[in-house]
Amino acid sequence: MKExxxxxxxxxKDMGWEISSEDYSKSRASLLNNYLLLTTEVAEVAEELIKAFNLTQGLVQEGLNEEAAFSMARESIKQDIGKELSDCLAYLLKFYNYFDIDLEDSFYAKMEEVRVRKNKDL
Known part of the structure; x- marks a missing residue:
């Protein structure tokens, strides 16, 4: 994760896509813009899931069993949902880097917090 x-x-940095840290006004605008872009990418993940669910239903209506249909649907969106998840990760990494948070340390600390609490839902 560190790499x-x-x-x-x-x-x-090379692409000029960093969140601005020039001053409060520019940082605020850049943070909000990147947050909006992240939510757009998350919505695109949802669109891929909807495609898979719709395809599953169509295949079931054609006579395929639900498990086989969903397996085919998952495979059909695999590449595109991978791209959308990568977009999400890229935006999340911008936030980690802007706030100078170590992704790996933060992730493992959060997972340990979840492990020991009573309510296990993230």
Whole structure:
């Protein structure tokens, strides 16, 4: 994860896609813009899921059993949903880098917090 975060930081810098840290006004605008872009990408993940569910229903109506239909549908969206999830990850990494948060440390600490609490839902 550390290598991924370093790669993303350099890539975003090279592309001019970093979240602005010039001043409060520019940072605020950049943070909000990147948050909106992240939510757009999350919505695109939802669109891929909807495609899979609709395809599953269509295949079931054609006589395929539900498990086989869903397996085919999952395979049909695999590449596109992977791209959308990668877009989401890229935006998340921007936030980690902007706030100078170590992704790996933060992730493992959060998972441990979930492990020991009574309510296990994230």
């Amino acid at each position: 991924l975060q370093i790669y993303a930081k350099e890539y975003q």
